[in-house]
Amino acid sequence: MAMSNIKTRILVFVVFFELVAYSTIQLFNHYIYKNELLQLNNQAIEQTFAASMAKINSLTRLMERNVTDLAIAGENLFLLKKQQKLAMAVLEARVEEILVSNFNSFPEAIGGGIWYEPYVLDKAVRYFGPYAYQGRLKVEFSWQLNTPEYDYHHQDWYILASQQNWGRQQQGAKPLFWTPPYYDDVGTDSLMMTVDAVMYDGEYKEIGLATVDWSLKELTGFLESVRVSANSFPFFIHVPSGQFLSYPKDPGLVMQSARQFSWGQQVLDNELDGQFSILENFLIDKLLYNIYFYRTQDGFIFGSLTPVSDMEQEVNSITTVTLLAGTAIGAGFIIIMIILIRFLFSPFDKVLGLIKQSITHKSDGERVVIKPIHYGQKNEFTPIIKALDDVYHQVTAYMSEIVESNEQLSRSKKEVYQLNEALEDKVNIRTQQLAAKTEEALQSLAQLKSTQQQLIEQEKHASLGRLVAGVAHEINTPLGIAVTSASNIEEGIRQAYHDLEAGKLSKSDFALSKRLLAENATLLLANLTRASNLIANFKQVAADQASDEFCCFNLESYINKIISSLSPKIKHSRHNIRFECSNSDLEICSIPGVLVQIITNIVDNALEHAFSGEQAGNIAVNAGETGDNIILQITDDGIGMSAETVALIFDPFFTTSRKSGSCGLGMHIVYNLITQQLKGRIECRSAPGQGSSFLICLPKNRGSLHSRPG
Known part of the structure; x- marks a missing residue:
């Protein structure tokens, strides 16, 4: 009866616990997981719109540049x-x-x-x-x-x-x-x-x-193919005229005013240029719609009318499957637990019966006869049965065990004495072996440090090489414009001199030549100044990256130079980078070359791994201070990393892109530079689909330093 009560209590507890846990999971699924899925869908839609608007903006800029050249x-x-x-x-x-x-x-x-x-x-x-x-x-x-x-x-x-x-x-x-x-x-x-x-x-x-x-046929055809759900349909509006340029649901409305619809009125009244906007739960033809749209600075609105039911259908299907699967798992778990409890407690019942049979009472009621228990199975209860049998012999064997123990103790003392004599010889031998191993370990450590330094130097030179290539490409544009302007100035001077010699130089021609020369001189000076600033920033950053000297410098100014040197690489990608500093007068005494390599490696790592496909990403660099430390945070809104990748990201030779040529040393070198040379700390935070963030803490002052202008 007692055993049955235990089994019943265990079974009731398991069933109760399973019901509570399952109810909690379903509550989480309906009120949290559902909202998260809807939010992820909205983010995916925003990315789709961003790509479409990038195509529109690119075409309009291309048209404006071409017509300017013709003018x-x-x-x-x-x-x-x-x-x-x-x-x-x-x-x-x-x-x-x-x-x-x-x-x-x-x-x-x-x-x-x-x-x-x-x-x-x-x-x-x-x-x-x-x-x-x-x-x-x-x-x-x-x-x-x-x-x-x-x-x-x-x-x-x-x-x-x-x-x-x-x-x-x-x-x-x-x-x-x-x-x-x-x-x-x-x-x-x-x-x-x-x-x-x-x-x-x-x-x-x-x-x-x-x-x-500009024929809008190709563009509207492309935009009409953009569908955010099965039953959604896009629209394209010209803001100044308020007219539809594309409306696949009713092509007859093309070139008609969008303000005839209440939702069209609200879309046109939204003046947030360059931002993704949503009008939720809008009733159109007795059906609820979410209206997603994006307004460009050139006066176009691209959007989509999407039924709310489409957005919720996928989420509801997932939650329904989860509900059915959870119910099946819960029921199966209860059945398995009932069978398992019956199976686990069957040996207890059998052993309890054997123990009761081994103990009998004589007819006089004063003696108890204990017979040996014969248990033929080998399981967890075998030692217990054997222990019970041993109890029967413990009293009679007690004294003999004591004598045997004394004899064994005497033999053990003799063995200990002999072992002590041999122990000294073994200690000497082991000491010599340990000294040899220590020497080998010191040599290996020195070789490892040398190899590590070589890897750091190689990565530093590789980073500098990439920087040189980017800056050279960026300088090419202002220098080309400067050469053209100089050529125009030369031609203008030669022509004016020729007209003057021929007596054909009128006052209006002279004024025209003067204006053209002034314009070209201004253009020449502006582009040479731009090239000079690029070279100066590159020269300072490159010199610092090749040096390990300590100095004091203005953090905001110096990081701006680093980002300026990275701008060619960013500029020719789909991505953006921005920098903010909480205190423009913030000074740090450290190794500027190491700071260059840290920021460059992390930004390179983000450009290489954080963004996938046609995604246009953003990289944010934020600097601030807390107490005697500088806090530097580098964040991207890319694809993020799993917990396993975050745990291994600073390990040497760890990479998720080995097939594309990555060696896996970039972030390991960043970790060593921060923790060893700058005596700071670095932490990586990331999750799939939520981007990545590197939080760096550095001391404001490292060693005895000299100051230099920022």
Whole structure:
């Protein structure tokens, strides 16, 4: 009965515990796990929108840069014509060559032209508007729009600039105007937009426009293929006009106002440029929708109408499977526990019966007869049965055991004496062997330290090599512009001198030459200054990285230099890096070269491993102070790491990308530099899908140092 009570209590406890645990898991699943899955879905949608908006922004910037180049070419042709260096026939040939060459190298645009004001090129020429467009096999050149019938001076896309004072209020190299979307009624009949760039003469007077036409067919086709769920549909809105450029749910609404819908009104009234926004639980056609959208700085909104049921369907399916699986597991666990308890307690019942049978009482009731227990099985109870049998013989064997123990003790003393004599010889031998092993260990340690230092130096030189390549590539752009500006200055001086010698230099030509020389000189100085700053920063960072000397320096200024030296590598990737310091006057006395290598290795590690596919990532560097320590935190929003990877990240030769050539020493070297040379601490925090963060604590003062300017 007692055994049955124990089994019953154990079974009741197991069932109760299983029910409580299962209920807790289900509560967590419905109220926490569900929200986490919805949040992950929103993050995935945001990444999808970010990639789509990057394509839109890239295309608009490409159009603006191309039309600016055409405007500059048109101004140069005007100046050459006014200086009587080009005849009209030569000018027509040159403008054809410029337009055909431009659109051969620019297939993203369907065409464009250079359009001059009436009579600015010649008093007999009212219309001068050459146009090039993408033909079926090649770029075609045409004068068909250069007619009084078309009268381009009064077209909407042309008068857009004159109605706004030719863009003189705009900031930038060239005033730019985007027309509202319209259907091309001349050639393609497709939905398109035109970007205009104003052309000026030497006296900053407007002389015409350069234009590039952009067909929205390819872009809207791409955006219409972006689906965030099975039943969602995208939309594309032009903000200034408030019109739909794409609306697959009802194509008839294209070029109609989005404000006819209440949700369209709210989307257009949202003025957060460059940010991902959500309108949740919006009732459309008796169905709840979440509206995800992204607004660019160029006046476009790309979004998606997604049924809330689509977003919750996946989560509900997962929670349903979890519920069914948990129920099955719980029921199976209870059945298994019932069978297991019956199986585990069956030997107890058998042993208890044998013990009861081994103890009998004589008929007189004064004696108890104990018989040996015969237990044929070998399990956990075998020692217990044997111990009970031994109890029967303990009393009679007690004295004999004492005598035997005394004899054994005497023999043991003799053996101990003999062992003590041999022990001294063994100690001497072991001492000599230990000395030899110690010497070998010291030699191995010295060799290990030497190898470690070589690895650090190799990584330092490799990092410096990557830095040199990036800075060289970055310096190439300002130096190229500087060479071009210098060439323009030389040509301008030579031309002015030639006109002066020939007696053809008028006051207006001299003023024009002076303005062009001043502009090119300013451009030359700005780009040489930019190149000089890049070289100075690189020189300081490279010199520090090659040196292990201590010094005092301003932390914010120095890290800015390091990030500046890394900017070429960041600039040519999809990622961004930013730096913030809580105190601009924060001073640290340490080894600047080591700090360069630490930040460079961690940023390189993030660029190599943290981001996957087309993900555009962000790296944040934050610096602050607490007491006598500097706190440096480097964080990315990449794919994150598992707990196993975080535990091994500072181990030598550990890498998750060995197939791509990684040797696994970068983060190990960072750990040694921080803990050994700078006497600091580093900690890595990460989780899958939540990015990674490296928290570095360094002392403000390390040794006796000298100061230098930040």
